Amino acid sequence: MQREPITQLELARAGTLSSAMQTVAERENLLPETILQEVAAGRMVIPANTVHLAGRLEPMCIGIAAKCKVNANIGNSAVTSDEEGELDKLHTAVHFGADTVMDLSTGRDIDRIRAAIIAASPVPIGTVPIYQMLEELGGDIEEMKPQHFLDMVEHQAKQGVDYMTVHCGVMLEHLNLTMNRVTGIVSRGGSLIAKWMMAHRKQNPLYTHFDDLCEIMRQYDVTWSLGDGLRPGSIADASDDAQFAELDVLGELTRRGQELGTQVMVEGPGHIPIDQIEMNVKKQIDICQGAPFYVLGPLVTDIAPGYDHMTSCIGAAMAGWHGAAMLCYVTPKEHLGLPEKEDVKQGMIAYKIAAHAADVARHRTGAQDRDDALSKARFEFDWNEQFRLALDPETARRYHDETLPQDTFKSANFCSMCGPKYCSMKITQDIRDMAGRDELVEIKPAETTH
Amino acid sequence: MQREPITQLELARAGTLSSAMQTVAERENLLPETILQEVAAGRMVIPANTVHLAGRLEPMCIGIAAKCKVNANIGNSAVTSDEEGELDKLHTAVHFGADTVMDLSTGRDIDRIRAAIIAASPVPIGTVPIYQMLEELGGDIEEMKPQHFLDMVEHQAKQGVDYMTVHCGVMLEHLNLTMNRVTGIVSRGGSLIAKWMMAHRKQNPLYTHFDDLCEIMRQYDVTWSLGDGLRPGSIADASDDAQFAELDVLGELTRRGQELGTQVMVEGPGHIPIDQIEMNVKKQIDICQGAPFYVLGPLVTDIAPGYDHMTSCIGAAMAGWHGAAMLCYVTPKEHLGLPEKEDVKQGMIAYKIAAHAADVARHRTGAQDRDDALSKARFEFDWNEQFRLALDPETARRYHDETLPQDTFKSANFCSMCGPKYCSMKITQDIRDMAGRDELVEIKPAETTH
Numbered sequence: 001m002q003r004e005p006i007t008q009l010e011l012a013r014a015g016t017l018s019s020a021m022q023t024v025a026e027r028e029n030l031l032p033e034t035i036l037q038e039v040a041a042g043r044m045v046i047p048a049n050t051v052h053l054a055g056r057l058e059p060m061c062i063g064i065a066a067k068c069k070v071n072a073n074i075g076n077s078a079v080t081s082d083e084e085g086e087l088d089k090l091h092t093a094v095h096f097g098a099d100t101v102m103d104l105s106t107g108r109d110i111d112r113i114r115a116a117i118i119a120a121s122p123v124p125i126g127t128v129p130i131y132q133m134l135e136e137l138g139g140d141i142e143e144m145k146p147q148h149f150l151d152m153v154e155h156q157a158k159q160g161v162d163y164m165t166v167h168c169g170v171m172l173e174h175l176n177l178t179m180n181r182v183t184g185i186v187s188r189g190g191s192l193i194a195k196w197m198m199a200h201r202k203q204n205p206l207y208t209h210f211d212d213l214c215e216i217m218r219q220y221d222v223t224w225s226l227g228d229g230l231r232p233g234s235i236a237d238a239s240d241d242a243q244f245a246e247l248d249v250l251g252e253l254t255r256r257g258q259e260l261g262t263q264v265m266v267e268g269p270g271h272i273p274i275d276q277i278e279m280n281v282k283k284q285i286d287i288c289q290g291a292p293f294y295v296l297g298p299l300v301t302d303i304a305p306g307y308d309h310m311t312s313c314i315g316a317a318m319a320g321w322h323g324a325a326m327l328c329y330v331t332p333k334e335h336l337g338l339p340e341k342e343d344v345k346q347g348m349i350a351y352k353i354a355a356h357a358a359d360v361a362r363h364r365t366g367a368q369d370r371d372d373a374l375s376k377a378r379f380e381f382d383w384n385e386q387f388r389l390a391l392d393p394e395t396a397r398r399y400h401d402e403t404l405p406q407d408t409f410k411s412a413n414f415c416s417m418c419g420p421k422y423c424s425m426k427i428t429q430d431i432r433d434m435a436g437r438d439e440l441v442e443i444k445p446a447e448t449t450h
Numbered sequence: 451m452q453r454e455p456i457t458q459l460e461l462a463r464a465g466t467l468s469s470a471m472q473t474v475a476e477r478e479n480l481l482p483e484t485i486l487q488e489v490a491a492g493r494m495v496i497p498a499n500t501v502h503l504a505g506r507l508e509p510m511c512i513g514i515a516a517k518c519k520v521n522a523n524i525g526n527s528a529v530t531s532d533e534e535g536e537l538d539k540l541h542t543a544v545h546f547g548a549d550t551v552m553d554l555s556t557g558r559d560i561d562r563i564r565a566a567i568i569a570a571s572p573v574p575i576g577t578v579p580i581y582q583m584l585e586e587l588g589g590d591i592e593e594m595k596p597q598h599f600l601d602m603v604e605h606q607a608k609q610g611v612d613y614m615t616v617h618c619g620v621m622l623e624h625l626n627l628t629m630n631r632v633t634g635i636v637s638r639g640g641s642l643i644a645k646w647m648m649a650h651r652k653q654n655p656l657y658t659h660f661d662d663l664c665e666i667m668r669q670y671d672v673t674w675s676l677g678d679g680l681r682p683g684s685i686a687d688a689s690d691d692a693q694f695a696e697l698d699v700l701g702e703l704t705r706r707g708q709e710l711g712t713q714v715m716v717e718g719p720g721h722i723p724i725d726q727i728e729m730n731v732k733k734q735i736d737i738c739q740g741a742p743f744y745v746l747g748p749l750v751t752d753i754a755p756g757y758d759h760m761t762s763c764i765g766a767a768m769a770g771w772h773g774a775a776m777l778c779y780v781t782p783k784e785h786l787g788l789p790e791k792e793d794v795k796q797g798m799i800a801y802k803i804a805a806h807a808a809d810v811a812r813h814r815t816g817a818q819d820r821d822d823a824l825s826k827a828r829f830e831f832d833w834n835e836q837f838r839l840a841l842d843p844e845t846a847r848r849y850h851d852e853t854l855p856q857d858t859f860k861s862a863n864f865c866s867m868c869g870p871k872y873c874s875m876k877i878t879q880d881i882r883d884m885a886g887r888d889e890l891v892e893i894k895p896a897e898t899t900h
Contacts, residue, residue, distance in 0.1 A: 077866060077867065077868055077869040077872070078869035078870065078871060078872075106868065106869060106871070106872050107869070131872070134871070134872075139871050175881070178878070179882070182822060182825045182826055182829060183825050183828065183829045183875065183878075184829060184874070184875060184878030184879070184881075184882070185874055185875075185877070185878045185881070186874045186875065186878075187874055188868060188872045188873075188874045188877075190874065191874035191875075191877035191878055191881070192872075192877060194877070194878075194881055195877050195880060195881055195884075198881050198884045198885060199884070233825070233828075233829075233874075233875075234821065234822070234825035234828070234829075235810065235818065235821050235825075236818070236821065236822050236825055273807070273810050273811050273818075274767060274768070274771050274807055274808070274810070274811035275771065275811040275812075275813075300767065300803075300807040300810070300811070301803060301806050301807045301810055301821055302821040302822075302824050302825050302828075303803075303806060303820050303821055303824055303839065303840065303841055304799065304802075304803050304840060304841045304842070305824075305836065305837075305840045305846040305849075306840060306841075306842055306845040306846040306848075306849050307799055307800075307803060307841065307842065307845075310760060310763060310799070310800055310803055311803050311807070313760060313764065314763060314764050314767045314768075314803070314804065314807060317724060317750065317764045318724070318764075318768070321724050321725065332849065333849055333867065334867070335828065335865070335867070336846060336849040336850045336865060336867070337849055337850055337852055337853045337854070337865055337866040337867055338853060338866045338867050339867075340852075349754065349757055349760070350757075350760055352754075353750075353751060353753075353754050353757060353760055353761050353764070354764070356751050356753060357723070357724055357750040357751045357761070357764060358724070360685065360723050360724070360750070360751055361723050361724035361725040361750070362725075363725075368685065368686070368723075370753050371684065371685050371686065371751055371752040371753055372632060372684070372686050372752075374752050374753055374755075375632045375633050375683070375684035375685075375686055375752050376632055378633060378683075378684070378752075378785065379632060379633045379634060379683075379684075386755065387755075389753065390753065390754060390755045390756060391753055391754040391756075391757065392754070392756055392757065395756035395757075396755040396756040396786060398756075399755075399756050399782065399783055399786040399787055400786045400787055402787055402790075403787045403788060404787070415785070415786060415787055416527060416787040416788045417527065417783065417784070417785070417786070417787055417788050417789075418527055418556065418638055419527040419528035419556060419557070420528065421528060421556070421584070421589050422527070422528075422556050422581070422584075422638045422642075423638075424634070424635055424636045424637055424638045424640065424641035424683075425633065425634060425635075425636065425641075425683075427635070427638075427641035427642065427644070427645050428628070428633075428634030428635045428636075428641055428644075429634070430645060431625070431634075431635070431641070431644055431645055431648050432629070432634070434645075434648045434649070435648060
């Protein structure tokens, strides 16, 4: 029986160009037909809950044909909690270019905070529903019945959540594969499901109830973000049997979810050494048939807590280059504490750099225009234009001002790094003045001694 | 006529294991024979001026067989100048793990500052002799005669400078190749030489007097750092004809320098998109027959002034993975102003991350030990050990203290990121407690419904 199309995937398969697809085509500078094809093939998702779409959401897409995206995680924890603070983080993330935002709140007032975030957000909002469900169970995961989880997904879908991380792929028979790991299970949701399975000696209920979940999510066009509950939490655990056993299940669920009409993206690691990144991305693309890969970092070393936005933006840039469609940022507070507003900013900058570098490396249309415009302004000593084009104009200007604060230096042919006599760009211009181009082409040495 | 060996290269070729080579073998955990072979083959350099070696220098090596190294640039400019400040930067750089330091001073008191730096430094010191020569000429490069440069190299060699950047490879006939560039010539030394060549319509005197320079440098075992005067200053100019025309000359000079008994490394770009990095490194290794490649970044995008330590640590990590032997750090102040002490620290951290990630990716012996030890401490909630093993213990501890300052939380089974209920590592330990390993291996689901 043919059902009325609801989700962007169903619409695309029916050949219907939705207004969301049209918006996305314009934002990406891609043909509407391309969007239609990519969404229909499951290689692109448009996370747009029908409730949020009727509100402030400005539709965007995630997929290998489009620009590489960045997600920012916000949300409180039991230790730190404050609605206004979370809205401030949302604003900061969007200001610095977050394409989506996940509310990972696990503390007090989850419902109220999420409603405020969705109401305020022009970008898709993602959640991990098991967190709020656990709060409502009083914190004991063993008490969970499948219906608790189904109800929570429906509740959040009604609120307008655009995509949800659900750890459907962690199987009971995978758990022994984690026993020799250095860092065990590091996904919060994954570890909760594992604990439930151990307590009940039963299969993952989010796996066994996958079709029921699809039915709920389809009604609101909530996009799946298939969680990687067994992602490595250290480079020692990278690319191990547990990780890839789960990935095989995620491949199966990707197909099943798409068959049932829901949009699907797939989450990935985590902590991966540089030499394993390409293999990881290619493997996901193969197993999940091109469904958008949404990676967390990966961190390429474990030795720099306090700087994991840096350790991971190396891995993220490489993952994006090899085909990851969205990069989940990591902040300087990773492994140490809950990120605050300044951490959100630092994480965003690092990941905009990574995503942009990936776009340039993949030769996405127009990706290099901003680089070229900024380099031209740099060569022309147009400092104000250089600041304007910078990812963080305020910081660039402040650094320049530290040694040369006067306005007159905003058009000076040098900066304090080299000073006037050693500015190579100034000297290059002198050279160009010394010889017109036609003459220069002819220049050969009058004598060459060696 | 066989000359008495002076340089590490000559000693290695003669089969003599110098005490510097022995020290280096111990520091790298490599066999002395490996060091001997690599140095003799020109694939490894030990920058150790005989004057500095008699002083505070602790010998180190640079080469693909050894761990990836990091250089920190310090030095004043005409705009900012202060001896004490430069010594403070030296100390900061070495504290955070700089393997070599370049004094790029171009302002006042160059001689005094350099003498103080060499006297204080346990790591090799590099310079760009053309800067001081230009100061002594009163700033007019056109006045330079080859003897001025030879004299300056000898002067600095006598002071104990361990390696020198000399822009011998920029040829008069290359200049027309830079005319369509977005950012022209961005090497300070390269642009000065280009200007001299244009003014006199003569070939690069540092090229024509290369053998004379070798003779001076050999006497003190000063290592060549063959400068890349035509390196790209924007990703638009990356991998262009000018860059590679110069690289061919550097390949020729590498062989010539080695024939004349001097140790040689080769400098590289600069600004290179991610997809061109491997090609650039492989090309240098091929053309320069494995002489150590010493790269500046490269930056993988131009859009983030204020964060170029990040844009470039992505490129640096990848370059190191593909075989670059030393990474020249870039600080947050790049393109904007002269780096101060805090910038030196930030640049160092970013580049220690890059170099270490490269070591891990190349599977260098023991490279991953620190990652594994830190991950183990993380899983065991041994916060103090985690901080101790971190690249920047103070910052890691400070971030943790921001939300959980009390001493008791230094052994708590969670942090403020997730709080006690959602700590996946704590839950993993619960799971391991719930089932002994032997039992877990047997676990299969009692029922699987789908």
